[in-house]
Amino acid sequence: MRQLRDQSAVLRTCGSLAGFLKTLSVLIVAWFALSVFSPAQATETSPKLDIGKGGECVKDPQWMRKNHMHLLKHQRDETVRKGIREESASLKNCIECHASTKDDSVIAREDSFCVGCHRYEAVKPDCFECHSGTRKSAWLRQRDGK
Amino acid sequence: MAMNSPFQLLRSHLYYGLLAAGGLLVLMALYSVHLMESQGHVITGMNNQIVWGLPHVFAIFLIITASGVLNVSSIGSVFNKPAYKARAPLAGLLSIAMLAGGLTVLMLDLGRPDRIIVAATNINPTSVFAWNVVLYSGMFAAVAVYLWTMMEKRMAPWSKPAGFMVFVWRFLLTTGTGVIFSFLVARQAYGTAILPPMFIVMSFAWGMAVFHVVQSSIYAWNNKSLDEYVQHRMKNLMGVFVMASLYFVAVYHLTNAYFARQIEFERFILLEGDPYAMLFWLGYIVLGNVLPLLLIFHPALGKSRCVLAASLLIVAGAFALLYVFIIGGQAFPLSIFPGYEVSSTFADGAIAQYQPSLPEMLLGIGGIGIAFIITAIGIRVLDFVPQEIQKSAAAAE
Amino acid sequence: MNQVDLQRRSFLKASAGAAAIAIAPGMMLYQVANGQTAGASSKVRWGMLIDTTQCKTGCNECVTACNRENGLSGKTGPTDSQWIRKIEIKDISSGRELSLPMMCQHCEHPPCVDVCPTNASFKRADGIVLVDKHRCIGCRYCMMACPYKARSFVHEPLHDQNPDVPRGKGTVESCTLCVHRVDEGRLPACAEACPNQAILFGDLNDPDSEIARKVRSVASVQIRADLQLNPGVRYQGM
Numbered sequence: 001m002r003q004l005r006d007q008s009a010v011l012r013t014c015g016s017l018a019g020f021l022k023t024l025s026v027l028i029v030a031w032f033a034l035s036v037f038s039p040a041q042a043t044e045t046s047p048k049l050d051i052g053k054g055g056e057c058v059k060d061p062q063w064m065r066k067n068h069m070h071l072l073k074h075q076r077d078e079t080v081r082k083g084i085r086e087e088s089a090s091l092k093n094c095i096e097c098h099a100s101t102k103d104d105s106v107i108a109r110e111d112s113f114c115v116g117c118h119r120y121e122a123v124k125p126d127c128f129e130c131h132s133g134t135r136k137s138a139w140l141r142q143r144d145g146k
Numbered sequence: 147m148a149m150n151s152p153f154q155l156l157r158s159h160l161y162y163g164l165l166a167a168g169g170l171l172v173l174m175a176l177y178s179v180h181l182m183e184s185q186g187h188v189i190t191g192m193n194n195q196i197v198w199g200l201p202h203v204f205a206i207f208l209i210i211t212a213s214g215v216l217n218v219s220s221i222g223s224v225f226n227k228p229a230y231k232a233r234a235p236l237a238g239l240l241s242i243a244m245l246a247g248g249l250t251v252l253m254l255d256l257g258r259p260d261r262i263i264v265a266a267t268n269i270n271p272t273s274v275f276a277w278n279v280v281l282y283s284g285m286f287a288a289v290a291v292y293l294w295t296m297m298e299k300r301m302a303p304w305s306k307p308a309g310f311m312v313f314v315w316r317f318l319l320t321t322g323t324g325v326i327f328s329f330l331v332a333r334q335a336y337g338t339a340i341l342p343p344m345f346i347v348m349s350f351a352w353g354m355a356v357f358h359v360v361q362s363s364i365y366a367w368n369n370k371s372l373d374e375y376v377q378h379r380m381k382n383l384m385g386v387f388v389m390a391s392l393y394f395v396a397v398y399h400l401t402n403a404y405f406a407r408q409i410e411f412e413r414f415i416l417l418e419g420d421p422y423a424m425l426f427w428l429g430y431i432v433l434g435n436v437l438p439l440l441l442i443f444h445p446a447l448g449k450s451r452c453v454l455a456a457s458l459l460i461v462a463g464a465f466a467l468l469y470v471f472i473i474g475g476q477a478f479p480l481s482i483f484p485g486y487e488v489s490s491t492f493a494d495g496a497i498a499q500y501q502p503s504l505p506e507m508l509l510g511i512g513g514i515g516i517a518f519i520i521t522a523i524g525i526r527v528l529d530f531v532p533q534e535i536q537k538s539a540a541a542a543e
Numbered sequence: 544m545n546q547v548d549l550q551r552r553s554f555l556k557a558s559a560g561a562a563a564i565a566i567a568p569g570m571m572l573y574q575v576a577n578g579q580t581a582g583a584s585s586k587v588r589w590g591m592l593i594d595t596t597q598c599k600t601g602c603n604e605c606v607t608a609c610n611r612e613n614g615l616s617g618k619t620g621p622t623d624s625q626w627i628r629k630i631e632i633k634d635i636s637s638g639r640e641l642s643l644p645m646m647c648q649h650c651e652h653p654p655c656v657d658v659c660p661t662n663a664s665f666k667r668a669d670g671i672v673l674v675d676k677h678r679c680i681g682c683r684y685c686m687m688a689c690p691y692k693a694r695s696f697v698h699e700p701l702h703d704q705n706p707d708v709p710r711g712k713g714t715v716e717s718c719t720l721c722v723h724r725v726d727e728g729r730l731p732a733c734a735e736a737c738p739n740q741a742i743l744f745g746d747l748n749d750p751d752s753e754i755a756r757k758v759r760s761v762a763s764v765q766i767r768a769d770l771q772l773n774p775g776v777r778y779q780g781m
Binding site: 076077078080081082083084085092095129130131132134135136139143 | 665677700701707711712
């Protein structure tokens with residue numbers, strides 16, 4: 001917060017547009033820093049997720065929260081169009097670890113791995129209109145059990 | 147401009163009533179789309195054999211005719227006929243309205259209309275559909291510019307080049323629509339180079355008919371009567387276009403009938419196919435050609451009522467022909483094994499069945515609703531009603 | 544150019560650079576750490592040789608195996624998907640009868656790919672023709688263009704798909720040559736299931752492969768060869 005107060009002092013002194021832009025950039029960086037490094041505030045409202053087995057096979061959770069969609073989108077084009085099947089970034093493989101240990105799914109319940117967070121962020125993924133949200137081993141077991 | 151006379155008040159109410167009716171059609175179409183979106187195309191009559199159905203009949207009618215109504219403006223601008231020039235703005239408005247209606251139907255019938263942006267960002271240069279994305283949106287722009295040059299006095303000098311641009315573009319557009327079917331090499335009904343010119347000539351006839359219906363309605367609404375000389379010329383031109391399109395349809399079927407491998411298809415579409423043969427002969431030939439030509443050219447007829455009736459019949463015939471062409475064309479089995487009798491679980495060798503459902507019908511009608519609303523509002527807020535400048539035969543030349 | 548513009552420009556440059564630096568290492572490290580697999584190669588041309596003399600009327604094993612592998616319902620109504628179907632054909636002049644499976648012929652020059660407005664229909668480097676359902680808008684033009692009626696449109700919402708075979712409402716689909724199995728080095732489900740080994744799968748480009756040797760030595764035809772699409776599926780004994 002002290003940093004912010006310092007910036008408002010700068011804001012008062014700046015006269016030109018350039019000065020304003022500079023101030024703005026500092027403010028943006030400060031806001032960014034505050035939003036990332038204040039976990040206490042976030043945990044109060046963040047959703048409770050069933051993360052399945054979990055783990056950190058690609059990158060740390062914070063990075064993944066921000067960028068998983070880019071990885072998935074990049075990988076889906078590589079896989080579908082070029083046949084490059086990169087295990088660790090494939091949706092199927094993500095589901096393998098993150099499906100609930102209770103119901104083998106990332107979408108079955110309110111607190112399922114994908115649903116919980118996407119509800120919270122109010123972003124609708126349309127992956128699961130076509131893709132299965134069930135762990136493959138479980139799906140196969142179920143099919144062969146029939 | 148006083149609105150206090152009871153007659154004017156009534157008319158104003160009627161106007162809003164009609165607008166609301168048009169809006170209702172659009173709402174019903176949107177509800178149908180919602181149903182098709184949530185339940186899938188299973189609620190339509192379309193299936194894996196008849197993949198394009200009633201929505202495509204409506205959409206293709208609207209798109210072809212959108213290019214056809216511009217006859218009037220082309221004759222005015224490119225060929226310098228003042229009687230047509232006075233009607234050019236109305237033709238432009240109708241063209242935009244029908245194009246919007248047709249494209250909306252086409253778009254909302256997609257399996258994934260939510261992804262329409264993909265069609266603009268991933269363009270396959272070998273796909274006629276992708277070309278048409280460019281042709282259709284370019285048509286909007288071209289006609290809009292043309293309207294601007296006609297309605298803004300300072301732009302008037304550009305009116306003629308703009309008219310010429312629209313003239314060229316509408317040929318491209320209808321060619322693009324015909325080519326969608328021309329490029330389908332494997333299907334007996336399609337895959338022939340006669341389709342684009344056939345579509346162009348049909349667009350002339352259908353465009354004149356729709357223009358006539360709209361013009362008659364506007365004149366009746368305003369208690370005006372159409373100049374007899376203009377009426378006479380326009381109806382004769384329409385008659386010529388109807389005959390020309392009949393000629394193309396005849397040549398299309400004759401060439402098919404002459405090819406040994408196509409004769410079965412012709413037997414189906416012209417004689418045995420139910421309801422296609424009946425729709426062709428009764429709907430297209432009798433209602434869409436014989437009766438209108440009689441109404442137009444018989445010496446005892448040809449008055450304004452007759453021309454209006456002829457125009458409506460031509461439109462009905464157009465729908466009959468498109469139904470036979472699009473749906474009948476798909477219903478006839480694909481010849482995968484020429485010279486063999488074929489059967490399977492996937493309708494190989496069998497006539498495909500198609501039963502249009504209410505939602506797809508409502509979607510198609512919604513396209514007409516959109517065209518109606520755009521036209522009605524356009525006429526109300528801008529100066530689209532034809533103003534006769536010269537009224538004598540000599541001046542019209 | 545005045546001072547303000549210059550400063551604004553340098554600010555924009557700096558912030559764009561900062562954004563790139565923030566994301567790039569992640570992407571790059573990620574790609575380095577997980578060496579890319581090879582992917583489909585244009586040296587390969589996957590194909591099939593179907594021996595119609597070994598294909599029995601009434602046998603439906605390939606169809607059943609396909610349905611099971613790809614999660615199709617197996618229903619045969621007009622709106623149900625059929626990736627492979629058995630066709631009974633009878634030569635009109637001679638009366639000779641045959642039974643054979645028909646599916647996507649994986650053409651070298653596929654009409655479905657030519658007509659697709661969004662490049663959703665595409666041919667992989669190894670000759671497998673697929674629908675990229677992330678791009679398919681469901682216009683069905685490919686179904687109109689296919690000479691073999693190989694494609695189906697998904698008319699209803701689907702649930703519980705095979706994790707290896709994503710399928711969904713509003714998109715077009717067809718035989719994938721079991722691409723998910725082929726990429727693992729396994730046979731397509733139909734070829735594996737055929738009790739008479741009537742379906743021979745392999746690389747047509749490899750002169751030593753069984754399929755290439757057989758195509759060289761026995762008479763086989765492509766269906767609708769007059770269209771010159773050069774299908775990857777050939778039929779023997781027609």
